Amino acid sequence: xxxxxxxxxxxEILHVLWEKGPCSVKNVHEQMGGDQNNGYxxxxxxxxxxxxxxxxxxxxxxxxxxxxxxxxxxxxxxxxVDKIIDTVFEGSASQLVISALGxxxxxxxxxxxxxxxxxxxxxxxx
Amino acid sequence: xxxxxxxxxxxEILHVLWEKGPCSVKNVHEQMGGDQNNGYxxxxxxxxxxxxxxxxxxxxxxxxxxxxxxxxxxxxxxxxVDKIIDTVFEGSASQLVISALGxxxxxxxxxxxxxxxxxxxxxxxx
DNA sequence: AACTACATACGAAATATTTCGTACAAATAG
DNA sequence: CTATTTGTACGAAATATTTCGTATGTAGTT
Numbered sequence: 001x002x003x004x005x006x007x008x009x010x011x012e013i014l015h016v017l018w019e020k021g022p023c024s025v026k027n028v029h030e031q032m033g034g035d036q037n038n039g040y041x042x043x044x045x046x047x048x049x050x051x052x053x054x055x056x057x058x059x060x061x062x063x064x065x066x067x068x069x070x071x072x073x074x075x076x077x078x079x080x081v082d083k084i085i086d087t088v089f090e091g092s093a094s095q096l097v098i099s100a101l102g103x104x105x106x107x108x109x110x111x112x113x114x115x116x117x118x119x120x121x122x123x124x125x126x
Numbered sequence: 127x128x129x130x131x132x133x134x135x136x137x138e139i140l141h142v143l144w145e146k147g148p149c150s151v152k153n154v155h156e157q158m159g160g161d162q163n164n165g166y167x168x169x170x171x172x173x174x175x176x177x178x179x180x181x182x183x184x185x186x187x188x189x190x191x192x193x194x195x196x197x198x199x200x201x202x203x204x205x206x207v208d209k210i211i212d213t214v215f216e217g218s219a220s221q222l223v224i225s226a227l228g229x230x231x232x233x234x235x236x237x238x239x240x241x242x243x244x245x246x247x248x249x250x251x252x
Numbered sequence: 253a254a255c256t257a258c259a260t261a262c263g264a265a266a267t268a269t270t271t272c273g274t275a276c277a278a279a280t281a282g
Numbered sequence: 283c284t285a286t287t288t289g290t291a292c293g294a295a296a297t298a299t300t301t302c303g304t305a306t307g308t309a310g311t312t
Binding site: 150151152171190 | 258259260261262
């Protein structure tokens with residue numbers, strides 16, 4: 001149906017685009033820590049590949065290109081979670097949830113938020 | 127610290143080993159749908175690679191080898207979930223949980239199980 | 253002994269992902 | 283005008299993942 005799953009590096013780039021909105025290659029490169037972490041043309045190449053794959057769109061702005069994520073953050077995350085439920089948890093979302101909470105790092109506030117969300121879900125099911 | 131993250135195919139194989147316990151190459155191959163899906167030597171090669179990487183151990187049994195997963199299912203899943211929380215959900219487990227339940231496919235029973243788990247967790251926090 | 257059945261080992265091809273060098277184009281500074 | 287700066291395009295190398303062909307070894311059969 002929708003966009004192919006991003007690779008690890010593509011996901012990093014998407015995070016920048018989600019966070020900052022449309023970016024030039026330079027913007028993305030800097031946001032990702034500059035030459036310390038990636039060559040400039042590496043990022044450029046990725047954005048070009050992602051353009052081909054339909055993961056991002058672009059638009060000329062003066063002499064440079066601004067790249068924009070096509071898929072939104074929520075959908076993409078949703079897809080990735082659905083996939084992990086499928087490949088790792090044999091289709092059981094609750095197993096994933098339990099595993100997610102299993103590291104015991106969630107604060108009381110977080111647990112509360114989840115409970116609230118459960119309430120809303122169950123109301124919806126009536 | 128622990129085992130390197132398994133690749134997609136390695137994970138498939140691990141699932142078989144977790145499910146069935148120690149297996150011969152043939153067992154794994156068959157469990158994964160036989161020649162329909164993978165050549166016999168493909169599975170063999172993977173098990174050998176996984177042996178090198180320390181993901182599985184093996185033991186001679188008569189003239190064949192029995193391969194056994196070293197990392198257990200729970201730890202491995204836990205690691206993968208922790209990683210996704212980190213790379214995709216910026217460290218927030220509750221965001222992942224909400225996303226996991228967001229596809230609305232969870233049954234009432236599943237939701238109930240989660241609620242119960244939350245109860246246990248919170249008791250533990252007192 | 254030769255044949256077959258069932259195993260393992262090894263090397264290498266096919267594909268996907270990641271990285272970057274080099275060439276080229278346009279605008280601007282000296 | 284030449285040099286520099288700032289940008290894109292392209293090709294190809296490096297690495298990781300996936301797949302399988304071929305060689306070889308060991309029992310058991312005929």
